[in-house]
Amino acid sequence: MKLTQILLAFLALSFNSIKAQSIKNTNSFTVIPLGVKGGLDESNLSSYLVAAKGSEQYICLDAGTINTGLQKAVQKKLLIASSAETAQKKYINSYFISHGHLDHTAGLILNSPNDASKNIYALPSVIDVLKSSYFTWKSWANFANEGDNPILKKYSYNYLVPGVEVSIPASNLKVTPFVLSHVNPYESTAFLVGNDNSYLLYLGDTGADTVEKSNKLNLLWTAVADKIINEQLKAIFIEVSFDNSMPDKSLFGHLNPKLLMQELEKLNTLSAGKLKSVNIVITHMKPCETCEPVIMDQIKAANKLGLTIVYPKQGIAMSF
């Protein structure tokens, strides 16, 4: 490790935050990862709080783990609250769920008894899973405003329309959803989060277009390319679940380092070669005894474009 790298790592740890590559030195978003892993470990599953810089109103992108992540955020004083439970009520404005798999929803369901009244934003196919699998009175009480009776009306479903931006009340954020393919035809979602003229793109679980026999990522890349060209897109949160040893037929709608870089090379071409200005944040690595370091090594080796790769950590804030 070079001296500058050591110094940067030390500074990041010292301030409990990762200040990622900044464009024009203006930070537009604060991100607090509540969970970053792609499975197994119930204490650390995909969930990311995102706020406009300086705002205390966070939207929660996916909700695999909420409480354990908030405990860490409160301990580190990233969120000022007497407990994870009070932090959840105060700081989480609303939830955006990319798809219905339990590793992206468990924290929302399990913490619903403690939560305040809020909006849940998702595609209709995702809300269908929340209604039919979780808020059912069989697996949990129905804290939502539709579905099995009695409905407790704590949460309000907001049906997103692909490509149509919604404004988030009490925050400065706007969110546009895009459909992803996660074992075709099962739908997942990418959320393009805007704060004035700056953007952050979060992808839920997704396979590569070639493997999924889909054009969903191509459509997404086409839609966001101009924001890269104009240096408005600050970060892309994208999953790499497996290493390259996993055969395509066993990826189950996920990416590996090779497929990640194939997709990012397409995006770079669409973006006039300007993808280097965007932080690439790797999410959802599925844990095993050696998986995560192998994935990281393979991403490094495949990174011919010299992209800025960032690995989020639970309870460590990031600025973009």
Added chain:
Amino acid sequence: MKLTQILLAFLALSFNSIKAQSIKNTNSFTVIPLGVKGGLDESNLSSYLVAAKGSEQYICLDAGTINTGLQKAVQKKLLIASSAETAQKKYINSYFISHGHLDHTAGLILNSPNDASKNIYALPSVIDVLKSSYFTWKSWANFANEGDNPILKKYSYNYLVPGVEVSIPASNLKVTPFVLSHVNPYESTAFLVGNDNSYLLYLGDTGADTVEKSNKLNLLWTAVADKIINEQLKAIFIEVSFDNSMPDKSLFGHLNPKLLMQELEKLNTLSAGKLKSVNIVITHMKPCETCEPVIMDQIKAANKLGLTIVYPKQGIAMSF
């Protein structure tokens, strides 16, 4: 704290285990709590490994949290394995699920991709929830042997019949299920675990008969009373979710200290006043900033019978 209490606490911590009150100095069961809380904290939800003393074949009673609990058990060398994932495959013989609520099932579902082929034992109403809410291809892949296609057949459902004992292959354990009422008519389950002539009773979530307008606890107490009289029952794991300030109409199928002691007084009467020979292990306290110490104080104050009350801790082994 008295000197003897300090000494006992020190000894328990030194050996990473709680050796509870022993009958005739013969320990029959090893219990490793993988999770002990009644909600919110995804890293510590109800799940208890139980083995015949000296056996490495544990049955898993409820499965709120698996991986995080196994990480602690492996760190403390209660289970000898290179990781939580290998420990799960090696040491968990089978699962007994008391009811379908997510805080009792999430760990099983989330860790199913990593697990080995095993049996799931539950009442038909509980298996129905697993089939209709979790192993559905909407909220998760179907790793079981029935339900939505394709069926991956890693897990085999075993339909329990109330009052009918089943023998667990490769272990010395036998288990008899009893129906509990958890917001009548929603069913939960108590599991009476036998090792030769010794027994341990684990109750899933349950309301009091008076509140539930039910006789399920009375039937259970009547069924196990002779095992208390004969000093064969070593421990009762029973839930206390809320403190006494929660009004009956807001208990949602749970116990508080007052109702716990009312039920245990009934059991003591049925057991010829011999309940003092049984360890009462309190599970499923719902966390909040002050809830747990308040519940513990109220149990202590209500314990007119002088029962032995034990509080389990995640990753701390217990012997009975």
